[in-house]
Amino acid sequence: MTVSKRKERNTWQYAFGYEGKTYRKSGFKTKREATEAETKARAELSEGMQFDNDVTLHDYFKEWAETYRKPNVSEITYRTYTTIITLLDSDKIGHTPLKNITRRMYQKFITSYAEDHSNETIRKFNGNISTAVDDAVHEGIVKKNFTYKVTYKGEVEAQKEDDKYITVAEYTKLKEAVRESNARSSLILFIMIATGCRISGAIRLQYDFINKKDCTLYIDENKTDTSPRTVSITPNDMQHILSVIDSYPKNMSGLVFDSITTNAVNKALKGNCQRLNIKPITSHALRHTHCSYLLSKGISIYYISKRLGHKNIKTTLEVYSHLLEESYETENDKAINALKFL
Template sequence: MASIKKRGKTWYVRFSKRETRWDPEKQKNVSVLKQKSKGGFKTKAEAQQYGIKMEAASISGVDVTKNPVFADYFKTWYETYKFPSIRKSTQKRYITNYHYIENYFGDTKIKNITRSNYQKFLNYLGKKHAPATVRKTNIMIKSCIGNAVEDGLVERNFTNRTTIAGNKNAEKHVQYLNMKELRKLVQLCLTDLNTCYTSKYLVLTGIFTGARIGELSALKWSDINFKNNTINITKSWNCNTKKLGPTKTKSSVRKIKVNSFLLKKIKQLKANNLDFVFATPRTELPPSSSAVNQFLRRTLDQGNIHKQDFHFHSLRHTHVAYLLSKGVDISAISKRLGHANIATTLKIYAYLLDEYKEKQDSKIINSLDDICATNVQHG
């Protein structure tokens, strides 16, 4: 209920609402009075209009008495609903996006943000960041505001029907090794293989499968079929929590065909007599991703392969680049990677596909020239 009063030369609105909620200390329902007030209206009509608006919003399920700072709400949301179940790398993305929001919106309250305000924020981000970065930020914020709608803080999701902008010059092309570099890395990994140090085996398996490090670290001996040359990806290892969890997506659950050369090398690890395929004898657990990446960078340096920011996931990109160079169909590659659909693969590897397309275009032209040559001979 909204009450309107005059204070001096301006009008004042107070909205009051009683709610019944459970008090865990008293172990009974208690009545709680919630109020929100606003002053400074020049006329009574303006105050009445504001009061009507608040009452209508309250009837529709919006908690008009609460209006947290947007950045604060986003932070509380991801710490409560997201952090308990996501990887550390994904947590960093949420924190980065929190800083984007905090820097742009400052102390702006969530109810005061319009779709137009939010679009300007996306445009602002798009000046310095690649379209993919802006898109990922928007996805996270859209989910957060969906939660705010459920909490009754806002009536509508102000991220709906907005446009993603981005600076294409800021796009980072996927890093991968060429054939010469790839062969050198494989040779270095094969040199002095020692079952006590499983990072070499993990890197080799990443090269030959294109699987994520968490998927490979989670492998147990029952996941490898040495007879049919397949590796079953059904789970993922979180090196921070040291626990097994689900794969990144449902489509990530898959069976990967591998060559006997790789399986012969992996089989050497059975000598460790441990549950996890890539567990080290010292910890009886798979090595951390940082340890594997440190080994990978040392090995690349050893081979005079200079790739800035190259890491284990870059082996996945290298796997794709190699398969494309060998003419493997993109739909088969997509299934091997565990992508939900081919569109995901096309989006991630657009740069590689452009390179591949140039090679294919050359083949097409040469093929068409053959037709001309045939016609000339018969002419």
């Protein structure tokens, strides 16, 4: 062990080398604390948690979640972490080195996030970030936890189950409203309505993902619980998407939307809902409503599972079991009528 005492401060520190790099942390009150911290740090390095001093919040949280959370929680629970990973990937703070993030910077980020989320959602989000940053402090990547005493006031009430959907009439009205605008946020919302994809899938759309001939979009949401897939859309929807994209300057990156955040899209959704007198919803409600509409039209759960990108039908059943319960009586009547012919 390479533990030593800093006499000038009467504290203990550890310092050791690993694959050509030096890892050091000080400020421990006792030799035992420093020794235990070094043991944990060495173990984390050997398990693959290796970071340089410029690691970003997104990269650190992603590796942290995959290492310490994914093996120990259910697939449904882990979606909370993949949602955070996606959000961090789409926001400037996610691509900022951990060591450069200040309390003020993080507070501004949370304040902006609170504009479209409930207190409960923010509490869970901030709690997970804070826990990860605590480990970053322990590993010596940052000196202090920048989430300390962050304050927030959610502007959106926690959603009841009924609030996760809108009616078919509202869905159609919203689709027509965003069709009238060439704004990037409007086109992203249109794509989400047309395909049932998550916001990340629409934002990550590339020119090469669009098949005009077959009227399909390749959706890659970069999430662990969904699979990349090809989704069919109507010819009219394809024509609209292409015409709007043609009005944009072409990005050399290959991405249709080179720089837009989830917050910008959610704000556009909020504005449209207010203008159309539709109850406030999150962008994910568009995905829920897409599924609900297909189920109401008798589309098979197998097809819906594939269209939404779920890795198996079990996931679809777990997420939308309440919708299937609602259709039980109708399906029961169909079954009884069918059995009459046996």
